[in-house]
Amino acid sequence: MAEKDRPGDDVPGDDEVFADAAAGDEPDDDALVTSGAGGTAVAERTKDESPKTKKSGRGPFGRIGGFFREVTSELRKVIWPTRKELLTYTGVVIVFVVIMTALVAGLDYGFGKAILWALG
Numbered sequence: 001m002a003e004k005d006r007p008g009d010d011v012p013g014d015d016e017v018f019a020d021a022a023a024g025d026e027p028d029d030d031a032l033v034t035s036g037a038g039g040t041a042v043a044e045r046t047k048d049e050s051p052k053t054k055k056s057g058r059g060p061f062g063r064i065g066g067f068f069r070e071v072t073s074e075l076r077k078v079i080w081p082t083r084k085e086l087l088t089y090t091g092v093v094i095v096f097v098v099i100m101t102a103l104v105a106g107l108d109y110g111f112g113k114a115i116l117w118a119l120g
Contacts, residue, residue, distance in 0.1 A: 058066070081089065
């Protein structure tokens with residue numbers, strides 16, 4: 001399935017990168033440094049080039065705006081159900097809740113009668 005991106009992939013086209021890495025090709029990433037002992041290569045990211053260390057000096061309102069931009073970006077990646085799927089899922093949940101409510105109500109009624117018979 002390397003040729004075709006799966007639904008829900010967060011990075012389209014990354015399957016080819018992993019396929020190349022499995023075949024023994026070296027990735028062309030400048031942020032990776034290889035080191036190791038005994039002929040083993042270990043990839044590690046240098047601290048100053050890590051994407052998490054980038055800070056923005058935009059202040060609290062800029063960070064709030066950035067948060068909402070990221071939320072919008074993530075919501076665009078969501079695979080939303082079709083109307084038919086949504087109705088099916090809703091029906092399944094309603095039926096499950098009705099069955100569980102009936103089960104709990106039946107057990108409550110039965111245990112209540114048993115307690116009244118035993119103590120009353």
